Structure formats: structure tokens, C-alpha cells
Amino acid sequence: MIMSLQIWLPLNKDLRNQGVKDSTVTSTNATINDNGKIGKCYSFNGSNSYLLGTHNFISNNTNEWTFACWMRLNATTTGQTLFSCRSNTAGTGITIFYYGSQWILDDGARWQFTPTITIAKDIWYHVCVVRKKGVGKYLYINGVLDSSTTTTGTPTIVNTTLYSIGCCQNGATSVSGNPLNGYLNDVRFYN
Numbered sequence: 001m002i003m004s005l006q007i008w009l010p011l012n013k014d015l016r017n018q019g020v021k022d023s024t025v026t027s028t029n030a031t032i033n034d035n036g037k038i039g040k041c042y043s044f045n046g047s048n049s050y051l052l053g054t055h056n057f058i059s060n061n062t063n064e065w066t067f068a069c070w071m072r073l074n075a076t077t078t079g080q081t082l083f084s085c086r087s088n089t090a091g092t093g094i095t096i097f098y099y100g101s102q103w104i105l106d107d108g109a110r111w112q113f114t115p116t117i118t119i120a121k122d123i124w125y126h127v128c129v130v131r132k133k134g135v136g137k138y139l140y141i142n143g144v145l146d147s148s149t150t151t152t153g154t155p156t157i158v159n160t161t162l163y164s165i166g167c168c169q170n171g172a173t174s175v176s177g178n179p180l181n182g183y184l185n186d187v188r189f190y191n
């Protein structure tokens with residue numbers, strides 16, 4: 001299977017320099033910071049900042065995908081959402097977040113990865129989550145396979161055309177919960 005880049009948010013200048021395929025993105029209180037891993041980055045305040053995008057690809061295929069980004073957290077004790085695309089209930093669509101010392105991937109079968117690499121605040125990490133239908137889910141940190149499982153869920157078709165970065169979706173058009181407190185750079189989503 002050939003993977004196709006669907007979202008690319010360099011997040012190194014502004015949202016007009018997003019390189020996004022079939023998507024538009026708007027910012028809610030997220031700001032540009034000069035201290036990115038690759039140039040500038042987006043800063044999320046851990047309260048009410050996030051990016052909201054539209055798409056026409058996730059609702060058609062939630063089975064096999066890859067999410068990757070550079071991240072640097074200001075705190076590691078609370079939930080930190082990287083990507084969320086779901087309708088009204090947990091288990092629909094996709095949500096990826098870091099919570100305490102675990103990575104949680106909700107894809108219809110919520111899985112908690114306990115990484116061997118401890119995420120420390122104020123350090124840049126490259127995070128990559130891969131989901132293969134009927135095969136498994138894989139967590140890579142800094143290019144190294146850190147954790148995996150053969151458990152995969154059956155996410156329902158996402159009843160929304162929105163996705164969020166930096167905060168969890170709790171409905172088809174609403175965003176709240178587990179806000180990111182830190183920085184993101186070079187966000188990519190492949191199907």
C-alpha cells in the first residue's frame with residue numbers, strides 16, 4: 001500500500017504556509033513561537049488554544065494511517081491531545097494524546113502505550129503513531145519503535161468534517177478536553 005500525505009502543517013511560519021492537501025486550518029489562540037524544532041512552531045497554552053481543520057479524507061478511511069509530528073511539552077502530568085477527529089463519543093474516529101507517562105490511542109479500541117522513553121518537559125521529541133487494519137498499532141519516538149500492540153478497534157465512520165490539533169474533539173463540531181500545553185512542529189497525517 002502506498003501512503004499518501006493528507007495533512008502537512010509545517011507550523012513554522014503561519015497558516016498560509018501550511019502545505020495542506022484538501023484541508024483548511026484556522027487557529028484559536030494558538031500562537032507562533034520562534035523556538036521550533038524546525039524554524040518557528042505553534043505554541044499551545046494548555047487551556048483554550050488549538051488548531052481546527054476541515055478535511056474530506058478521514059471519514060472515508062479510518063483503517064490505516066500514520067500521524068507524525070515534533071512536540072515539546074511544557075508539562076507532562078495532564079492530558080495533552082496531539083490530534084483528534086471524532087464525533088460525539090469516545091471510540092469514534094481517532095484521538096491521539098499523551099497522559100502522564102502513557103500514550104493513548106483511541107480508535108474504537110482504546111489502547112494505552114506505556115513507552116520505554118519517558119517524555120520530559122522542555123525537550124523536543126519526534127512522535128509517530130501508525131495504525132494498520134487488523135495488524136496493530138505502533139508508537140515510534142525519535143524514529144525508534146517504542147511500543148506496539150496487535151489490538152485494533154473498528155472506529156465508526158467519523159461523522160464530522162473537522163479535525164483538531166492541540167485539543168480533543170468531544171462532538172462533531174465542538175472542541176474541549178485534554179488541551180496541549182507546549183509546542184508542535186511539522187505535523188503530518190498520511191493515509
